[in-house]
Amino acid sequence: MRYIAKEYYLVEPFKFVLKERIIDKSPRDFLLLKPIVAGICGSELLYFRGEKEPEKLRARLPICLLHEGVAEVVEVGEGAKIKPGTKVIVNPMIPCGACNPCRTSRENLCQNAKYMAATADGLARTYFLYPERRVLPIPEGVDIEVAALTEPLSIALNAFEESGARKNDSVAIIGDGPIGYLLALISSYVGGIPPEKLYFIGVVDEKLSLASDFASTINSLRNHAALKEIYGEIDVSFEAAGGRAHKTTIRESIDILKPGGKCILLGISMGEVPVEVSKIVNRGLTFKGSTRSRMEHFIRALELLRSQDFQDRVKRIISAKKFVINDVNDLTEAFKYADTEEGESRVKPGRVMVYFP
Ligand SMILES: [Zn+2]
Ligand SMILES: [Zn+2]
Incomplete structure (x- = not known):
């Protein structure tokens, strides 16, 4: 099937622009994913405010932000085993697989990795293609909003x-x-x-x-x-x-x-x-x-989240205010909220969550 992805690019500080991309087919071992919910990380606010090193801003913008989140499998490429409809957490890092850290089981230290919202586009898109080996199905009983925090937990x-x-x-x-x-x-x-x-x-x-x-x-x-x-x-x-x-x-x-x-x-x-x-x-x-994490930490984080007690404790840091993203203004509002002094992220330990309908 043919999908039209809406992609929210940060083109300059405080400014998102919407672009559309047509996705025709999932390549072999790839999944077509539809983001459902994502948390706004402090590292992304640095891009939003333009407080990153100028050379990094120049090299990396325009970029789709958001790297902590949950997506639904819409379609699968040949060879992929996950079933459409499965909700998965996305490991935002694709390590190169060839460097010394990658070959010695330290993929978190890979300097050539593609990392969402840093060196690759993130989850601020309505559809995107991603390799099956970098996602994990969410275990039964784990709230998807809490599952969206698997990446910070893994760190x-x-x-x-x-x-x-x-x-x-x-x-x-x-x-x-x-x-x-x-x-x-x-x-x-x-x-x-x-x-x-x-x-x-x-x-x-x-x-x-x-x-x-x-x-x-x-x-x-x-x-x-x-x-x-x-x-x-x-x-x-x-x-x-x-x-x-x-x-x-x-x-x-x-x-x-x-x-x-x-x-x-x-x-x-x-x-x-x-x-x-x-x-x-x-x-x-x-x-x-200490930087980033490895797939094994994502697996461990999801295991821990099977406990309702642990889930409840993780949930404490989720902001009460939620944002549904239908257009560029919604995403801008969500980032501004996460960023302002009044925003819960400053006075409460609130991860502001955004939803893609
Ligand atoms: Zn983060
Ligand atoms: Zn590597």
């Missing part, structure tokens, strides 16, 4: 794994955004870190309170004394804030570590961030960057 799973944190370790997460919250949840749920040894640190009480039944929360702005109390006490810290706060959050992630402690860096910011190197050297600290 938290990979980062926690890379930290090597063990049950008796004290763990601190700096950054109260969705990734910070999901890291706290994984530390508790998968890592078995008890609330008195698990610190969730941020600057917005309403965001922090969502984890208060499984973590000790600290507002580092309003209660800096509480943060100081854990200086030198933590085995593993995660820096999951980045952005404008980076200078402060890196310093805090160093100061809270015990001698021999480890810091996992997830947050990103433009340019250089000053670091007091002697603190790292003298106390023998380890720093490790």
Whole structure:
């Protein structure tokens, strides 16, 4: 059959343009997918606001944004086994398969990968073709809106794994955004870190309170004394804030570590961030960057979501306000909402979700 895809391109900061593309046939091992629901990630707001490095903006725009989401299989190419009508989560990364990281089971480090809403078009399209090997069917009983958060969950799973944190370790997460919250949840749920040894640190009480039944929360702005109390006490810290706060959050992630402690860096910011190197050297600290995730983390995330209790906890970060996308204005409104100070993403840990009818 013939499908007319509507594609929402960000052509310049704050401006989406609609284009149509005709899709005739799904190639071998490919699926024709129809996005249903997607979350707006902070990394995409950087493109929307034009705050990405100018050379990246020049090279990557126009681009269809959105990389966390769920789609329905509409048609399948020859060789594909999934049935039409199946709802799937989309792994937004297609690794090259040929480089050293790809050949050594570290596809998340592939530097030639196509990643939606970064180096490839994302889910802001009504139809698109995608290889079957990069999607996973959603298990029965998993809410599709929660399933749309499989990608950020997979990132938290990979980062926690890379930290090597063990049950008796004290763990601190700096950054109260969705990734910070999901890291706290994984530390508790998968890592078995008890609330008195698990610190969730941020600057917005309403965001922090969502984890208060499984973590000790600290507002580092309003209660800096509480943060100081854990200086030198933590085995593993995660820096999951980045952005404008980076200078402060890196310093805090160093100061809270015990001698021999480890810091996992997830947050990103433009340019250089000053670091007091002697603190790292003298106390023998380890720093490790963590980026993206592998297919195995998506599979694990979906397994975890089979538990209703886990699903309910993930659901806490979904914004109450939903957007149905019928035209360019709807998508612009959704991004503006996710971006503004009034938007729930700033004051609540709200992933703003958009629906494609
Ligand atoms: Zn993301
Ligand atoms: Zn590769």
